[in-house]
Amino acid sequence: MSSMMQQGVQAPSRLQQAGQWMQRHGSTIRAIQWVVVAVYAFLILVPAVMPLPDGSAHLWNNLTLAAQFVFWGIWWPFVLLSMVMLGRVWCGVLCPEGALTEFASRFGRGRAIPHWMRWGGWPFVAFGLTTIYGQMVSVYQYPKAVLLVLGGSTVAAMIIGALYGREKRVWCKYLCPVNGVFSLLARLAPFHYKVNEDAWRRSYTKGEHGHRVIPINCAPLVPLRNMKGASDCHMCGRCSGHRDAIALSWRSPAEEVVNLGDKAANPWDTALILYGLLGVAIGAFHWTVSTWFVDLKQIFAGWLIDHDILWPLDATAPWFLFTHYPEQNDVFSWLDGTMVIGYIIATGLVYGTALLALLAAGAGMLGAWDTKRLHHLALALIPIAGVGVFLGLSATTVSLLRAEHVPLGWVTGLRLGLLAGANVWSAWLAWRVTGRYATNLGPRALSMLWFVAALAVADSAWYLMFWGFSR
Ligand code: SF4
Structure with missing residues (x-):
């Protein structure tokens, strides 16, 4: 419930309610993530051990072709489209790598994030290297190459999760090869989790819904209080209603580029x-x-x-x-x-x-x-x-x-x-x-x-x- 509603000024919008629903149904979101992990594992592992399709194979009767279609024909283009339409909901709700790195980080070493990982050039370098390597091994055509590129990235995500952070997505924030691209596209999204600074300040004395403030674990390490746009947020919904100050809110799709672009x-x-x-x-x-x-x-x-x-x-x-x-x-x-x-x-x-x-x-x-x-x-x-x-x-x-x-x-x-x-x-x-x-x-x-x-x-x-x- 937003602070505005607490003061009786305005009922929460449908969008705010959607954010609140996500906040309350974290376990459902986690269950969805594990289903996606299972489908993803099946689609990258099984075709890699099957014979390559011959000339008589079709999308509907050959698993390798079907997996190729799902990964490169549907998954990739529409994940990109979803960034612009919904922000990074894919990252926070569906991405198997995000779920696995966060899971590994729950039981891992919990080390501090090393200095080299914070280098700002990783999104560019990781995107460039993955794109070139994908072409070297023809990742769009061959299941062994898919297993190597996607599976390798997933293993790396889990290793980073097991080493650094506690219940965090250090991989996603710093090293994921598409983090930079997603972060750019999400700046065009028509909604984001908006922070009401006055309400945040008020929570220091008045608490959250009149009670002690419950801390939030933002897995991709977004500094909640200073969050201005949608580029780093994975839209997981966990912080919706935090301190009665954060709510899923509409915005102009130009806002983040035009108004925040000079600083960002x-x-x-x-x-x-x-x-x-x-x-x-x-x-x-x-x-x-x-x-x-x-x-x-x-x-x-x-x-x-x-x-x-x-x-x-x-x-x-x-x-x-x-x-x-x-x-x-x-x-x-x-x-x-x-x-x-x-x-x-x-x-x-x-x-x-x-x-x-x-x-x-x-x-x-x-x-x-x-x-x-x-x-x-x-x-x-x-x-x-x-x-x-x-x-x-x-x-x-x-x-x-x-x-x-x-x-x-x-x-x-x-x-x-x-x-x-x-x-x-x-x-x-x-x-x-x-x-x-x-x-x-x-x-x-x-x-x-x-x-x-x-x-x-x-x-x-x-x-x-x-x-x-x-x-
Ligand atoms: S800021 Fe963090 S906790 Fe809040 S919705 Fe985004 S990713 Fe989730």
Whole structure:
């Protein structure tokens, strides 16, 4: 019950009631988490010990294909979508890794969090390395690679849980490879757990519902009193009603980016948006369809043959380093594998740097140079970055459905609609951000010209992916 209600001013909204329901039904949420853990374990363990599907296998009669569809066709794209629509409810209510790391931390050593783990660059580095490694071993195609990448991450989460913190999610807060991406997308969510500072102060003398304040265990270590946005909160609901000061509340989807972005923006978020989501991730989606990749490979292979250096053309790398499934006619030579890594990194550098230059020019239009302003403006690209990753991941969904002859004539229209919506959303956020730094329309309009050019660069990646490379 909120403090406002206690004073008889206002009944709790439906949304507040939903938060309170989650607070009261923690054990139900925990039970749901264990069901998800069981399904997740089944889907990553069982296909890894089964034979690979042959040409007659279908989604509905082959567990490996079904698991591939569930993980990469549904789970991943829709988890990303859920971040924008519901905040990090996935993390707090459904994520098996979060549940397992917290469980391990209940019985573990409870050590203090080491200094190295608090480094702000982990979300970017972990995302980049996982994305590249996933492509090296073809994680979207092969169950052994899924077991290695997802299972490895889960084991690491449990080890970190067993070593550090007590009933905490230290892994999620500092090392999870997608924590940074989730934290960016959740800033667009239309609701969050809001802290009423007056009510919090009042609780020092009046307590909670007139009683002693009951301490809250916020597993992802959010500093409750100072919580302003939704980026770090896992939406588990445990703190709903805490000190009569915290309640699930509606907000404008622009609020966190526009109003809090100046204080929250930092170089690692900018790196993750520009070089991660709009760079390395694009490279990971592009290389399988890129005609440039094929042309470059032929040039390098020809050069190696001309110089009688033949070992890079051998496919002797083990499957956990580079894709190696001879029975599927799918093997990477050392040249293939190195080129995949190089192509993804080069794409990341080209796109990231082009976008950085355009944003810097846009930020420069708003007055004397201030790096904070650049980082703030970069946050306005979150919608286009998020939609891009959704489109890239859902390309796997589309190709799996196409193999089953599902009619997909509507996909192009949907892709264009999503891209158009994300462009408008990003431009609107950027316009609002420019308004924080300049009141005159002239500098704001000039800044927007550069920002729209940045949007065009981001869009070019999707033009190439879905239309350009297929010519
Ligand atoms: S702030 Fe912490 S306790 Fe409160 S809902 Fe978010 S994750 Fe749960």
